[in-house]
Amino acid sequence: MQWNKVIKEMFFLLGISIISALAVNFFSPSGIALVGKWDESLGGKATKTKGYVFSGELEIKDVRIAKQIYDSGKAVFVDARSHEDFERGHIKGAESLPLGQFDDLIGAFRKKYPTDTFIVTYCSGRTCNDSHRLEQLLFDHGYVNVSIFIDGYQGWKAEGFPIE
Amino acid sequence: MSAFLSTVIKAGKPRVSQLNKNIRNLFNNGWLEIALRWILGVTFIYASYYKIMSPMDFAKIIYGYNLFPAFLINLIAVIFPFIELISGLSLLLGIFPRSAALIINGLLLAFILILTINIIRGHEFDCGCFSASKTGSPVMMVARDVIYLMMGLQVFLFHGIRKGCLLRSDKRI
Numbered sequence: 001m002q003w004n005k006v007i008k009e010m011f012f013l014l015g016i017s018i019i020s021a022l023a024v025n026f027f028s029p030s031g032i033a034l035v036g037k038w039d040e041s042l043g044g045k046a047t048k049t050k051g052y053v054f055s056g057e058l059e060i061k062d063v064r065i066a067k068q069i070y071d072s073g074k075a076v077f078v079d080a081r082s083h084e085d086f087e088r089g090h091i092k093g094a095e096s097l098p099l100g101q102f103d104d105l106i107g108a109f110r111k112k113y114p115t116d117t118f119i120v121t122y123c124s125g126r127t128c129n130d131s132h133r134l135e136q137l138l139f140d141h142g143y144v145n146v147s148i149f150i151d152g153y154q155g156w157k158a159e160g161f162p163i164e
Numbered sequence: 165m166s167a168f169l170s171t172v173i174k175a176g177k178p179r180v181s182q183l184n185k186n187i188r189n190l191f192n193n194g195w196l197e198i199a200l201r202w203i204l205g206v207t208f209i210y211a212s213y214y215k216i217m218s219p220m221d222f223a224k225i226i227y228g229y230n231l232f233p234a235f236l237i238n239l240i241a242v243i244f245p246f247i248e249l250i251s252g253l254s255l256l257l258g259i260f261p262r263s264a265a266l267i268i269n270g271l272l273l274a275f276i277l278i279l280t281i282n283i284i285r286g287h288e289f290d291c292g293c294f295s296a297s298k299t300g301s302p303v304m305m306v307a308r309d310v311i312y313l314m315m316g317l318q319v320f321l322f323h324g325i326r327k328g329c330l331l332r333s334d335k336r337i
Contacts, residue, residue, distance in 0.1 A: 009263035013250055021246035025219065032219045036238040038227055129220050 030129070037136060058135060059148045060120065063159050066149045069120060070161070076113060078138075080123040080130040081153070090153065091122065092162035099123075099130045102137050115142040125152040191318060198327045200315040201255050204268055207312070208252030215245035229278060247271065255319070258329030265320040272313040279306045 025031040060066050069075045070091070077094040079086050086096040097105055113119070119138060123130040135146045149156075157163055190196065215222040223241035226232060232240060247267065254264035283302045326332075 006263050006266060009260040010266050013254055013260060013263055013267060014247065017247040017250040018243055020250070021243040024216065024246070025242045030218055030220065032223060032238055032242065034238055034242065035235050036223060038234040038237060132220075 037140070058146065059150050061150060063149075063151050063155050063161075066120065066151070066156070067159070067161055069118075069147075075118040075120045075147075077149070078119055078121045078134065079153070080121055080128075080134040085124070085153075089157070089163050091156050092164045094122075097134065099134055099137075102134070106137075106141055110141065113143075116145055117143065119143055119146045120149050121146060122149040122152045122156070125154040126150050128152060192322060192324045194324050194327050197319060197322045197324070201258070201261060201265075201319050201326075204265075204312065204315055204319065205252045205254075205256030208248045208268060208271075209256065212245040212248035212252065215241070216249065219245070229282060231278060231281065257331075258326065259331040261326055261329055261332060262320060262322075265316055269313060269316040269320055272309050272316055275309045276306055276313070279309070 022034075025034075060069070070077065077091045078097050079090050079094045080097065080099050081090075082098050082100065083096060086094075086098070090096070095109070097109060121131040121134045121138070123134075131148045131150065131152065135148050138146050153163075219238075219241045222245065223238055226237050226241055227234075248271065251264045251267040251271070254260055255268065279302050283306070
């Protein structure tokens with residue numbers, strides 16, 4: 001068996017894999033950062049809850065619970081989608097904090113809302129992860145009371161809940 | 165006693181070597197090789213699909229294994245599925261088949277190792293092998309991977325002329 005050739009070909013295949021992986025990840029809408037922030041304290045629960053990592057405990061999986069929170073008036077709903085999407089329609093009373101402009105807008109947001117504000121992030125729906133990323137960013141900036149409404153705008157609108 | 169034993173052994177030798185020869189013939193059967201190569205190739209391409217579609221979910225699963233340092237997790241989540249995809253494709257199309265089989269066997273060994281470590285630890289976890297849904301018991305998965313590994317070894321060690329290969333540097337490779 002010509003090991004030399006085999007090893008060379010193997011590295012060739014691996015090289016192609018790495019290059020295409022990085023390229024696709026860069027251009028794909030569901031691409032992820034090459035180095036991620038994994039919070040140990042929250043992640044410790046992951047192995048016990050079988051699958052979902054840090055946001056498992058923070059997700060609001062039922063639209064009606066989100067509505068109850070909305071009715072209580074205790075939470076600020078924060079929209080992670082773009083300005084255009086926000087303008088077209090958002091949960092009534094929600095704040096727009098597009099993920100793409102987080103760094104620009106966080107200053108103003110910080111001034112308006114103290115870090116113990118109860119926040120509920122959302123984006124378009126369950127297939128969208130922006131709400132999770134927004135929650136992580138808010139957490140990094142000191143907001144300890146953030147939940148994620150995973151059914152998003154679609155789920156809210158489908159129930160006929162207040163939008164504007 | 166030893167005379168009896170040596171007679172038995174002498175009588176058995178031609179039978180054993182006949183058995184060896186049969187096994188070897190089966191092992192080097194070209195049709196078996198291409199069949200196993202296709203099975204492995206398709207399996208790995210299929211397995212990579214979900215992971216490429218949602219790398220974040222896969223990253224969360226890797227995090228759940230509790231085996232890798234935090235800074236590596238995302239890199240693994242991005243690159244690993246493509247190694248599966250490219251090697252799977254290479255096996256299927258017959259591009260550098262022996263090298264692709266080597267990679268696949270390496271991946272399978274890694275799976276078996278990871279699963280075994282987590283079985284020993286008694287972790288409950290989500291395998292994330294094919295999709296985000298809950299999978300069967302880890303022991304079943306190890307067994308399945310061992311079978312795949314045996315198939316991979318056949319493809320890797322195959323001595324004959326491979327059928328249906330698209331690109332290789334040597335007919336004997």
